[in-house]
Amino acid sequence: MKIRNAGRARRFALGSTVALTVAGMNAPAVLGFAGEQYHQYAINRPDYKAEYGHWQTVTLPAEFRINAVHATLLRTGKILIIAGSGNDQKSFDAGTFRSLLWDPAKNTYKPVPTPADMFCGGHGSLPDGRVLVAGGTLRYEALDGAVKKAAGTMRVRNENPEAARTFPKGTVFTAPNGRGYASTAEVTVPAAVKTGGGDRTVVTAGEQHVFVEAVAPGADSVYGSPAQYTIKGLTGADARDLYGMSEHLTLEKQDFQGVRSAFEFNPDTEMYEQVTDMAYARWYPTLTGLGDGRVVTVSGLDDTGRILSGNDNEIYDPASRTWSKAPDRYFPTYPSIFLTASGRLFYSGSNAGYGPADKGREPGLWDLRDNTFQPVPGLRDPSLTETSSSVLLPPAQAQKVMVLGGGGVGESPLSTARTDIADLSAAKPAFTPGPDLPAGGTRYLNSVIMPDDSVFTTGGSGDYRGKHRSDLLKAQFYHPDTNRFSTAAEPAVGRDYHSEALLLPDGRVVVLGSNPLFADKADSEPAAFEQRVEIYTPPYLFHGERPQVTGAPDVAKLGGTVAVSTPKPDGIATAKLIRPSSVTHATDVEQRSVALDVTGRSGGGVSLALPANPDLLPPGWYMLFVTDGAGTPSVARWIKVTA
Incomplete structure (x- = not known):
């Protein structure tokens, strides 16, 4: 198994002095060489970075480049990147399935043997830090005219x-x-x-x-x-x-088909371990963790290419590594389903890819205990929720979910700039309008919860899979406290279908992947899968000294108090636990930021109180951040929350 060490690869960890492969913001071509030189000078000025942040574009060594379709941050700080066959028919036919472990802090790369095609499966973190990966690809689609055998x-x-x-x-x-x-x-x-x-x-x-x-x-x-x-x-x-x-056997178009297999990725051994198969094959499923540590799994295309009917939902129990029947409820593929503080699951309406336009699109609260579904009204542009982004706004105690952008069903060219916010704590939950996205109509937007309680959004395209060169080289922050967007520095790489973004423990954001259909505006040249990686350093990391956490327990109990060592306890304004992302297809139901009460200060640290509700703070591994009055965060410490 090949491991690439930091000494042999280009470094891009924070504070590194080794040269980077860095590309700055896109500048208009008419600026010419001199204009581009000035642009690079302007975006690298300290005052610019302190207001808008800064991007680095990184090209991984050739042998470690991978089609990043899925990305999960592990409790080790490494990122598990899954390609499977990577949306490449030749790789699928050859049985070439890939995963990569990347350590952004040490800049090491390690290929992981991948026992099945996990391309377009579902995934989520388990309480012990393992990652459950379920479903994937049994067979690639065959379009009309390409089917040779009935x-x-x-x-x-x-x-x-x-x-x-x-x-x-x-x-x-x-x-x-x-x-x-x-x-x-x-x-x-x-x-x-x-x-x-x-x-x-x-x-x-x-x-x-x-x-x-x-x-x-x-x-x-x-x-x-x-x-x-x-x-x-x-x-x-x-x-x-x-x-x-x-009923009939035909030469008509054949859709992708899913598999039943499931695996746990072990961050200690850095290997996949096979667990009991699901009862139903799934391609494009969503996995949502519950407060008791189990995982509910819904939707997907089955092993004949048909979307599952909804009477086939399953629950995974990590204690026995087995599956059981879940209540019936139909959803389109990759539905955004969040665990709420009441124990109910909120379906925001966001989804990706498959399912009829007139079925399963209504947002609502789903109670697994009695299988009731309470619609949540008020979402604008309800026909444009496919490929939209949804996020549980920080802090999680507010119980507000935001829907951002989206497009029409299937290969529709339509997109929307709409953002709406559902207040799930209200007696009668409903959506209210949020501010429009600054870039206009946007599909495939990635949204990342930040330690300063903002939400960083980046990328996306105006059309289906970036058609007509519609990728949006824009990024911005949404601020829940003021209900406004603010401008961030612009990325250099377009990101649409099959892209991901997630928060790193050092407070930066990594952005991977993108799978546009075409490389030119005329849509005549096929595009390659984007294998460059970008790292965004937010403005708060250019504001001077950051708070420090010099000591913290490895384990904390729900409802308990933890003592955190820090050299300047009086300067600590907030503390929160942020659950690591597990993201694909603009869908990340794992990330959440739970505020902790600062209950005491001493000369050597602060005391922090954890909520007692496992549906608000599901057991598992979290990044503990403390921030100062300006919102500048510490480097995170990993803490395991237990019942």
Whole structure:
């Protein structure tokens, strides 16, 4: 396993004296060389940085460049970057699946063996600091005209109540006209269920579906009507009890298909560990942690390319590493679902990619205990929530969720500058208007909670996947206390689909990925996946000396008090625990900032009180930041919160 050390790579950690590969803000081409020189001079002036911050654009060593589709900050300070096949058909066909561990502080890189295609799966942090990764890609889409073999869903039935049956990938189902269709995955069909007795015995066939495609290519392989299929190789009673049923097998467009597999990434061993498979395959699911440490998993495309119906939600228990049934509720893919202080889950309406325009788009509070759903009205531009960003505004105690930007369903060119805020603490929760995004209509915006209680937003595009060169080289801060945006320095790299941004323990922001469709304004040249990384240093890190945390416990209990050592306790204005991000597709339901009360000061430190509510402060690892009166944060200390 290759490890790249800081001594052999270019450093870009804070305070480094080693040269960086740095590109400044985009300057208009008409400025020419002299104008660009002045632009670089202007953005590197101390007064400019102190007001707007500063960007560094970093090119990783070639052997460690990766298509960053998913990114999770670990309690070790390292970032787990998952590409899987990286939206690359050739990598998928070759079985080349990639993950990378990157340590921004030490500037080290380590490839991680990746046992399955986790591309477009779901993920979230567990209470012990492990990362649950569930779902991914079984099969890439095939567009109209590219499908050469008729294919579709085969419902495999078992009328034998004595035993389940497993059929390997490649099992052939034969149509009444003699044409064969091979399964694309292994399938296990449960035994039939027998009820009653005697003359009143009823046998209900066990059933499981699998995707099949014709053995022979061509239009003759299309079977356009419902039919029963025999299973090649079966004889006697098996041939009677086991068979396939399909409505039709066609040459129509085929969507991506998901997998059932799930893994935990262990930050100590830095390896994936396989856990029990989900009952349902998922591609584009959302995983949301609960106050008791379990994880609810919803939505996605199944292993035939159909969006899950909502009666297939599951809950993962990290204690047993097993899955169980969750209450029924339909959502479009990658729905933004946040745990609230009441224990209910808030669906903001934000989502990504798949699902009908008239189903599952309404925001609301979902109670897993009785499976009730309370709509939250007032969201403007409700048809433009796909590829929008949602964030639980700081502090989490305010129980406000903001929806930012978004676009139309599917490949719509429409986008919106709308931001709206839902106050979930109100007797009748509803959205109220927020300020418009300064850059105008924006899809794929990344939003990051900062230690000074602002929200940093960056990137995005005005059109679907950056079409017509619509990437927005803009960044800004939203300030919940004043309900206003302020300008930040402009990034140099456009970011749209498959991009991520997350907060580092040193208070900076790292931005990765981007997967535009085209490289030119005419949309005639295909674009490469963006592999450059940007690091944004906020203005507060150019304001002089920052507070220090010189000592803190490794573990803190809900409802308890922690003693934090700091050389200037009188200068500490605020303290908060920020949960590390786990982000993909503009969806990050993990990050939250929970304010801590400063209950005492002494010559050597401060005492901080933690909330007792696990639904407000879910058990797990957090970054502890303290800030001074100007909002300048310390470097974070990692603390594990336990029940």
